[in-house]
Amino acid sequence: MPESPPLNVTYRLLVLNDSILKTLGQTYDSTQLYTVLGLNRIDLRKVKQTDTLVVPDTLVRDFNAYAPFPRSIASLDSVKKILLCSYPLEAFAAYERGRLVRWGPTSMGKKSTPTPTGLFHTNWKSKSTVSTDNADWILNWYFNLVNNTGVSLHQYELPGYPASHSCVRLREDDARWIYYWAEQWKVSPDGRDVTAYGTPVVIFGNYDYKQRAPWLKLAEGDNAFRLTEDSANVVVQPYVPTILQRQATRDSVVAALAAAPVAAK
8 A cells, every 4th residue: 555645734833821721622623632732742731831832734633644753764674563762852653664653742751860762672561550769650551661770661741841750751542552562571480581572662862951842843844853764774773683683582482482382282
């Protein structure tokens, strides 16, 4: 099936006041509001804490049409699944064999507790767990990335800027989707060794905490705030050999586990 052409969108800045805030739900239906909030990396209940939103002149039902990530990344053609988390974009993208299948907004680590960058994998998961930083924080649709520090992907509020304690915060529907889409690690019977890594996750880039929200640059031109395929290739290529090696090992481990009950008979 041929790929649809990119959406031609012009963006503008919407300066908020009490009147506009009160009528947001009437100006946009639920699908449109989902897009506007996603583009601004913010939850509805947090909108009153900001002064400006970037809004598109065209609102379609396919949120992927607004992705700041490339639709395809050639160097990932052999990678079954991968998540990219961009600090400067404050967004994630999920790829299957180099093709974009989903993207969404994030809130990554604040300046004092930044999210680590590099290659990680989805380890273990829980539909709901308690934060190791604060027992009052309930983290839903949790997927661990760094076992000894608790760095993870999970649902939590998005305030429109990096605000987490080193984790990658997600909207609820995105966190739930990743929970079922990504794969957990496999460990030895004693739990001490990783026998197969989970889905690779590459976290990259830097965030300028002094600047205004970078997505507001969309109003300056559609190409002002976008990751090109060339730039994405530069990010992921150093990790591809390791990812493919671990992918092959996982395939072997999974195949062996699947065959074990048959062999036992």
